[in-house]
Amino acid sequence: MKKAQLAQLIFSLFLVYHLMAILIMPNPGSYVERHFGFLFYGYTSTLGINTPWQFFSPNPATKMFYEYEIIENEGSDSLTQTYRWPPEKNHTNMIGANYKRLIYHSWYTTSSEERKSKFLMNYLCRKHPSAISISLKSFSEKVPPMERFRFDKLSLAKAREYKSWSIESFDCPQMNEESENARPSDVE
Amino acid sequence: MRVLQMWNKFWFESGDSYSLGLFRLVFSGILLVTQSLRFLEFSLLYSDSGLLPFSLAKTFAPPNYQPLFYWFPENDIALKLCYIIYLGFLLAFSLGFIGRRLCWLILFFHLMFIQRNFTINYGADLVSNFFLFALCFTNSHRYFSLKKKIFPNWSMPPSHWLDSVGLRLIQVQLCVIYAFTGLEKMKGTEWWEGTAVWTVLTNSQLAPFDFSFFAYVPLVVVAMTWATLLFEVYFPVVIWFRHLRPYWLLLGFSFHAGAAFFMSLPFFSMIMVSGYIVFLSQDQWAWFIHRGRQLLKFES
Structure with a gap:
């Protein structure tokens, strides 16, 4: 041969x-x-070729985001501030292609409770080093079906419905001790 | 024996260096742009103080998805240097200076950053893995290359059966992608109902503008939804019929152009469409380029 x-x-x-x-x-x-x-x-x-091919399947995903409050002091004088993750596109200077990566990051790091506490909370606690705990609220955004949208004659902004479906609390102090020198890079 | 002959003909005797060269030029050019744009957010995406610190990067993937070994440096400066080298190699590759052997180095750097942060990878990155892997088998710089112009004494490597392998790997992979994603969609009620595209058009994280007016032309939404389904599911079959191929590729181009506009996914769309290049032969490309020049009145 x-x-x-x-x-x-x-x-x-x-x-x-x-x-x-x-x-x-x-x-x-x-x-x-x-x-x-x-x-x-x-x-x-x-x-890197181990991947399921599930673009917009089985059904297209709806918009999901998180609102979180950081609690900076214990007790009655605790201070809270509310933020959103991922931040709204018009609140960042990122170009579209890179902003999309934040969306994927939020999907992947919240796909399970373990990932949420280990990865997303790790970043948020480092992002807010003064936080002693973070309360995370999940939201999904839904738009009515086409027929109802036409019947209601509302604008898209008014037709959107937001549903909150979980509130969780995570403590930060341990993370802050470990990462004192690792103030995270912010979304600009 | 006949099966063996068909196998050999399909995998080892179908190399079209012209199409491979054009694919290399287009795909690596797009990859260079996307990776350069990604570099703008290097600190957030890849540094230790960014989204995913080094200490957690190797724990994200579940056990069955863990690479055999990781090779990204756990140092911000070294990582940044690697990124710059990667961009340099990509530029050289797109200009046609790099052949089969050094392409493995590009894949090495590309995967370095895939591994560094799994949480930010999406379709464009994943499909690029496959395309780069396939190009590693080819000397795709025989055409559309500046190397011969700058180094006139450089002798172009002869065509090799591995070029055919690379080309077929790209074709087969595109068929696999569309088949799986199309069949996955068939599990979804919204795709069967014909309303899936409405959900996409009104997702404010994806749609760049207000497309709610589509509610007043619902049959257009249904047509777009079912056309997507039919295109993807039948792609692996129709694409191998020579006479139907150009029309199905045109349908695919329209499909991805729509995705680029309506869902702000330009780079993913461009990378997928770049794969279509290898489905057309040199003669067909020559005809397209000639017609294009005629339309633009460069030629009579």
């Missing part, structure tokens, strides 16, 4: 492996992924 043919044969084995990886890994939780995924995790995760 010629050298090139042998190389192609060996390379074909890699191609079969790669094709299986890109077909199995985007379907996490499937029977095949549960039983055979271990063969591909290292390879796909190292190359």
